Amino acid sequence: MRGPWSASVRRRIIERMFETARAEEIRQLQDRIRGMQRTRLADRTLPTSQALAGVLPGGALAAGGSYVVEGSTALALELLREPSRAGAWCAIVGVPDLGVEAAAAAGIDLERLVLVPHPAEQWFAVVSALVDAVAVVLVQPPVRARVGEAAASRLAARLRQREGVLVSTRSWPHAHARLAVTESDWAGIGAGFGHLAARQVTVASSSPAWQGRTRSRRLWLPDATGTVSPVVARSEEHVEGRLEEGALRALG
Amino acid sequence: MPSPAPRLLVLHVPDWAVRAQAREHRVPDGAPVALIAAGRVVACTAAARAAGVRLDMRQREAQARCPGLRIEREDPAIAARSFEPVLAALEQALPGWHPLSPGTAAIRARGPARYYGGELAAARTVVGLAASHGASGARVGVAEGLFAAELAARAGEVSGDGARADVRIVPPGGTPAFLAPCPWHPSVMPSSRRCFRASASARSASSRGSPSQTSRRASARSGRVCTPWRVGAIRDRRPPHPPRDIDAIVDFEPAVERVDEVAFGVRAACDDFVRALLGERLVCTALRVELVGERGEVDERVWLHPRSFSAAEVVDRVRWQLQATEALRSPVVRVRVSPEAVDPVHVHESGLWGTGPDERVHSVLSRVQGMVGHRGVLTPQLAGGRRPADRQTLVPWGDRVDGAGSAANRTVRERTRPWPGALPDPPPATVYEMPRPLHVEDARGRPVTIDERGRVSAAPAVIVSQTGTRRDLTAWAGPWPLEERWWDPASARAVHRLQAVDASGCAWLLVRDAEGWWAEGRYD
Numbered sequence: 001m002r003g004p005w006s007a008s009v010r011r012r013i014i015e016r017m018f019e020t021a022r023a024e025e026i027r028q029l030q031d032r033i034r035g036m037q038r039t040r041l042a043d044r045t046l047p048t049s050q051a052l053a054g055v056l057p058g059g060a061l062a063a064g065g066s067y068v069v070e071g072s073t074a075l076a077l078e079l080l081r082e083p084s085r086a087g088a089w090c091a092i093v094g095v096p097d098l099g100v101e102a103a104a105a106a107g108i109d110l111e112r113l114v115l116v117p118h119p120a121e122q123w124f125a126v127v128s129a130l131v132d133a134v135a136v137v138l139v140q141p142p143v144r145a146r147v148g149e150a151a152a153s154r155l156a157a158r159l160r161q162r163e164g165v166l167v168s169t170r171s172w173p174h175a176h177a178r179l180a181v182t183e184s185d186w187a188g189i190g191a192g193f194g195h196l197a198a199r200q201v202t203v204a205s206s207s208p209a210w211q212g213r214t215r216s217r218r219l220w221l222p223d224a225t226g227t228v229s230p231v232v233a234r235s236e237e238h239v240e241g242r243l244e245e246g247a248l249r250a251l252g
Numbered sequence: 253m254p255s256p257a258p259r260l261l262v263l264h265v266p267d268w269a270v271r272a273q274a275r276e277h278r279v280p281d282g283a284p285v286a287l288i289a290a291g292r293v294v295a296c297t298a299a300a301r302a303a304g305v306r307l308d309m310r311q312r313e314a315q316a317r318c319p320g321l322r323i324e325r326e327d328p329a330i331a332a333r334s335f336e337p338v339l340a341a342l343e344q345a346l347p348g349w350h351p352l353s354p355g356t357a358a359i360r361a362r363g364p365a366r367y368y369g370g371e372l373a374a375a376r377t378v379v380g381l382a383a384s385h386g387a388s389g390a391r392v393g394v395a396e397g398l399f400a401a402e403l404a405a406r407a408g409e410v411s412g413d414g415a416r417a418d419v420r421i422v423p424p425g426g427t428p429a430f431l432a433p434c435p436w437h438p439s440v441m442p443s444s445r446r447c448f449r450a451s452a453s454a455r456s457a458s459s460r461g462s463p464s465q466t467s468r469r470a471s472a473r474s475g476r477v478c479t480p481w482r483v484g485a486i487r488d489r490r491p492p493h494p495p496r497d498i499d500a501i502v503d504f505e506p507a508v509e510r511v512d513e514v515a516f517g518v519r520a521a522c523d524d525f526v527r528a529l530l531g532e533r534l535v536c537t538a539l540r541v542e543l544v545g546e547r548g549e550v551d552e553r554v555w556l557h558p559r560s561f562s563a564a565e566v567v568d569r570v571r572w573q574l575q576a577t578e579a580l581r582s583p584v585v586r587v588r589v590s591p592e593a594v595d596p597v598h599v600h601e602s603g604l605w606g607t608g609p610d611e612r613v614h615s616v617l618s619r620v621q622g623m624v625g626h627r628g629v630l631t632p633q634l635a636g637g638r639r640p641a642d643r644q645t646l647v648p649w650g651d652r653v654d655g656a657g658s659a660a661n662r663t664v665r666e667r668t669r670p671w672p673g674a675l676p677d678p679p680p681a682t683v684y685e686m687p688r689p690l691h692v693e694d695a696r697g698r699p700v701t702i703d704e705r706g707r708v709s710a711a712p713a714v715i716v717s718q719t720g721t722r723r724d725l726t727a728w729a730g731p732w733p734l735e736e737r738w739w740d741p742a743s744a745r746a747v748h749r750l751q752a753v754d755a756s757g758c759a760w761l762l763v764r765d766a767e768g769w770w771a772e773g774r775y776d
Contacts, residue, residue, distance in 0.1 A: 073681035073776050089613050099773060100632040100644035101679035114617060115630045115646065117685070122623050129623070133616035184757025186775075189727045192711060195676055196729070196751050196759050196775060222678050 046135065046165055047082040051228045054217045055205035057177055061136075064160030065176040066152075067167050072181040073098070074221050075203065077106040078228050079167050079179075080136050084108045088135030091116065094123050095140045095169075105226055124151065131158050131166070140169040149173050177207040182216065188224075198224045200231055257396040259424065261361040261371070263342070263378055264405035265387045268355025269331035270295040274322075276330050284318050286311075289326040329592075331355065334386075341385045342378065355387075358401065361394050375419040395422035400431055498532070499590040500525035500566075507546045507583030515571045518587050522566040525589055530597060535560035538593035541573050544586040551579040554592050556651055559614065572626040617649050626650075636665040638674045638734055640683040640761070640773050643667075673734050675749065680761050680773030687770035691716040692750075692762065702748045702764050706733050712752060715760065715771075723754035731764065751775075 005013075045060035053059045061067070061079065069076040073095070080090045080103075089112045092098055096117035104110055114134065119126040123141060130137050141147065152173040159166055168175070182204045188197025204216040218231040265271075274285045274297065284300035286293045293309045303318035315321055331354035339357060342349050346364050351357045364374035375392040382390040393404025404420040422430040500521040508514050529536055537560050543551040555569040566589060574584070621629045630646040637643045642665060692700045694710035701709045708731060715723050730750035737743045749772075750762040759775035 071776065073774075077681065096685045097682045098632075099640060099680045099683040100646075101634060101640060101683075102681040103632070104634055105677065105679055110632050110634065113632060114649065115632055116620060116624060116628060117630065117646075118628060119624055126620050126623060129616055129620050133613045181757075186727065186753045186757065186759055189729045189751060189753060189759075192708075192728060192730075194729050196678065196753075197676075198678075199757075199759075199775075201757070226677055 044163060046088070046163075047086040049078050049082050049228065051217075051219050051230050052078060052179075052203070054230070055177070055179060055203050055215050057207040057209040061165050062176060063163035063165065064156065065165055066156060066159065066172050066174065067165065068172050068175045068178040069167055069169055070178065070180040072184075072201070072221075073169075074102065074106065075179060075181055075201070076138055076167055076169060077103055077108060078221070079165075080138060081107040081228075083136045083165070084112060088112070089114065089133065090136045090138070091130045091134040093127055093130065093137060093139040094119055094142065095138070105222075106228070124155075127166070128155055128158065131155065131162055131164050134164065136165045136167065138167045138169070141172075143170075145170075147173055174208075176209070177205050179203055179205045181221075198222060257427075259361040259365075259371075259394060259396055260358050260398055260401040261364060261375060261378065261392060261394045262352075262356065262358045262398070262401040262405040263382060263390055263392055264402065265335075265338075265355040265382065265390045266406075267295060267297055268335065268387070269326070269328070270297050270324075272331045272334040272354070273324050273327060275334065277324060279322055283322060284320055285322045285324060286314055287324055287326040294326050328354065338382055338385045338387045342381055345377070345381055346374075352398075352402070356402065356405075358398060371421050372419065375421065379418055389418070391418045391420070393420045393422070395430060396424070396427040400427045404430065498525065498528045499588055501589075502587045504583075504585050504587075507585045509583045511571055511574045514574055514584050514587060515567050518570050518589070519563075519567050521587075522570075522589065523563045525566065526561065526563045529591065529594065533597045534591075534594040535597050536566075536591040536593070537561070537595050538591070539566060539569060540590045540592045541570055542586075542588040542590070543570075543573060543577065543580055543584055544588070545580045546582040546585050549579055549581060551577045560595065565618065568622055569626075575625065576627070621649060634667050636667045636669050636671055638671055638736060640675070640680055643674070643679070644683070673732075673736075675732075675751075675761070678775065680775050682774040682776055684772060684774075687763065687772050689718055690762075690769050690771055692764075692769045700769075702731055706731060706748065708750075712750070712762075715752065715754065715762070715769075717771075723756070723758075725752045726755055728752040730762075 044063040045058065046063055048056065048060040056067075061083070067079065069079065084090050085107055090108060091114045092103075093116045095115070098115065098117070100110070103113065114130075116126050116130075121142075123139065123145070124147070127137055127139050155166070156174065166172070171178075180203070181201045183202040184199055185201075186196055186199045188194045199221055200218060201221045202216050202218050203221075204214050206212065206214040220227070220229050220231055222228055270285055270287050273287060274281075274283070279285055282297075282299050284297060284303055284305070286296040286300050286305055288294065288311050291311050293305060293307055293311065293314050296305045296307070296314075300314075300318055300321055303321070305314045305318050305321060309317075311323060315323070335351070335354045339349060339351055342357065342359075346359060346367075348363070349357045349359050361371055361374065364378070365371040368374040368377055371394050375394060378392050379390050382388075391405050393401050393406070395401040395404045400422065404422050407420065500518070502518045502521045504514070504517060508517065526536070537557055539555045539557070539561055541553060541555060545551075551573065553573060555573075557565065561569075570587060570589065574580075617629055627648050629649040631649055633645045633647060635643055635645045692712045693714045693716065694700050695713040696710075697714075698710065700712045703709070712728050713725055715725065717723075728750060729752075731748035732750075733746075733748050735744075735746045737745065746765070748764040750764065751759060752762055753759045760771055761773040761775070763770045763772045
């Protein structure tokens with residue numbers, strides 16, 4: 001140590017050294033915690049549709065996660081598509097009005113799809129049973145049904161254990177993300193001519209992981225060839241850039 | 253030269269399939285009946301034949317020749333099932349029968365001939381036995397080798413030299429001589445056209461004077477009948493039907509009214525049933541449940557299982573059938589569970605570590621079925637049709653997709669047909685199980701109608717749902733007329749279809765029929 005530093009300065013320097021050491025230690029511990037958590041959860045994902053990667057936290061369906069998709073059957077089916085294509089079983093509970101042809105057109109393998117259209121008041125028991133064997137369960141709870149916190153967390157524990165995914169079309173406690181179609185524009189149809197051919201939708205998503213902010217993406221659902229894909233436009237890049245900026249600010 | 257082929261006795265009941273099916277459907281004897289498979293006649297009764305109906309004839313032509321002809325879909329299960337009692341009676345008198353097809357069975361002739369004092373006496377006994385168990389008009393043929401014996405049985409009537417027209421005995425060593433002049437025609441053995449070619453070669457062989465071995469080899473080659481039944485091998489086969497009856501029969505005295513009481517009552521019997529099958533090293537893959545009511549009405553159906561039935565699952569099937577029954581109008585006095593199809597147990601044995609995730613899926617789905625009923629868990633299938641609801645079928649988990657078990661005469665709509673008039677893609681994501689009634693109004697609030705020339709009275713502007721919710725329309729297309737099955741007043745449908753997009757961007761499939769407007773689907 002060099003220089004005619006006073007005792008107080010010397011003490012501050014030592015304190016500072018301890019502080020950086022402590023901060024280093026905390027960072028290391030945090031890393032370790034995060035690492036341990038990662039092996040347990042978050043990183044395990046199910047195959048996810050590319051079009052929806054942008055509106056899901058982590059960019060994919062998290063194994064053991066529950067999601068809410070409101071107001072669009074086609075969007076809910078899109079969540080089921082990639083797991084089904086990868087060979088997972090899917091179940092749809094409480095949706096008596098499902099268009100099977102649309103499910104097949106969305107790319108869901110009907111060989112591994114099971115429907116329980118009218119579970120009535122047993123719907124929660126049916127979902128709990130199905131979670132044991134089926135990778136993705138899409139459920140439409142009855143209109144007046146309220147899912148209790150305790151029941152939901154029991155189911156979530158089971159989902160995590162089985163690495164399944166629950167998609168609900170009505171509100172669900174502790175959902176990883178809430179997806180909704182906020183805008184929908186059909187193409188190919190006019191005032192008395194044409195027919196429905198393709199549509200663009202804006203999917204808005206909110207997640208607790210984003211501290212209450214929403215993300216939105218513009219999708220073809222479906223496009224003229226029947227596939228679901230992100231809409232590529234200049235304005236979209238702009239929006240995305242702004243979002244990224246916002247996210248960075250929030251982190252920093 | 254002693255022939256190495258054993259002498260066989262073949263029993264053949266003419267028209268067994270069609271007779272069994274006529275009896276099942278309570279058609280009076282002597283009525284003209286024809287069985288149809290893939291639009292062609294595969295069997296018909298003597299009365300139909302007398303009216304000019306022939307095998308392999310198109311259904312329309314057969315109906316034209318015989319206007320009173322009753323048409324039934326061919327169901328081999330009925331013929332096989334009703335032949336069982338006949339076979340059982342024969343088995344009791346002369347053990348060692350080998351069923352060849354429903355209505356036809358073979359046995360080695362040596363034992364019966366020695367017991368009854370001659371082949372003719374044995375053959376007459378067999379005919380008499382069959383007649384006393386509902387198979388009247390049976391014919392018997394005895395010859396060397398299965399092929400010749402079956403031909404002798406089928407051709408019994410044609411030959412005139414037997415003591416009776418229904419028994420044809422080819423003398424020992426006389427098989428080549430019998431085969432040579434036979435009137436060869438496909439109708440002799442209609443089930444196998446290949447026999448015709450084989451027999452032709454047999455005839456040429458025997459006419460050249462070559463030994464009978466040639467004809468036997470030719471017959472052994474000849475198609476369905478002989479392939480698994482190599483003539484010499486018949487001795488070594490175990491009878492394929494279980495030696496004793498394994499049906500579970502529970503009688504209720506007094507009659508029982510409640511479903512859970514019946515289910516409780518049959519539980520022990522179902523346990524025994526599955527255990528008895530296991531004792532025979534068999535598992536049940538299809539099950540027939542028969543419920544008999546106090547007033548004598550019978551409710552019967554076959555349940556299938558993707559794997560094999562456990563005792564609890566058998567009880568479940570009984571319960572589900574009771575819950576769904578329409579035939580039963582009085583308390584239950586008897587439940588009978590019989591195996592419809594069995595498999596050797598080793599076929600269904602799971603591996604040491606299970607058979608993968610599908611096993612788990614199956615057990616969980618069975619559990620869910622236990623909660624919501626057999627028809628509550630469905631697997632979807634695509635079908636053909638013009639309306640979205642027609643283009644999908646839902647099959648209960650575990651049932652066969654073609655619906656053979658439950659609805660034999662359901663029309664099958666093939667997906668691959670073009671279906672002109674079907675809507676272009678994309679298909680609606682929501683297809684209402686029950687179409688929802690609604691009102692369609694134009695800009696001035698008047699109801700929109702469609703005239704007989706398919707024109708809308710005004711551009712639709714608002715749809716009003718049953719609950720009164722109004723949705724403004726931003727775009728619409730159509731109407732597209734659809735007229736289906738106009739030749740059948742019961743199922744004829746004439747509708748107009750319209751696609752419309754409301755202000756929220758949700759699109760609707762609207763249908764206008766004689767009663768009003770309906771929402772059939774939603775593109776959401």
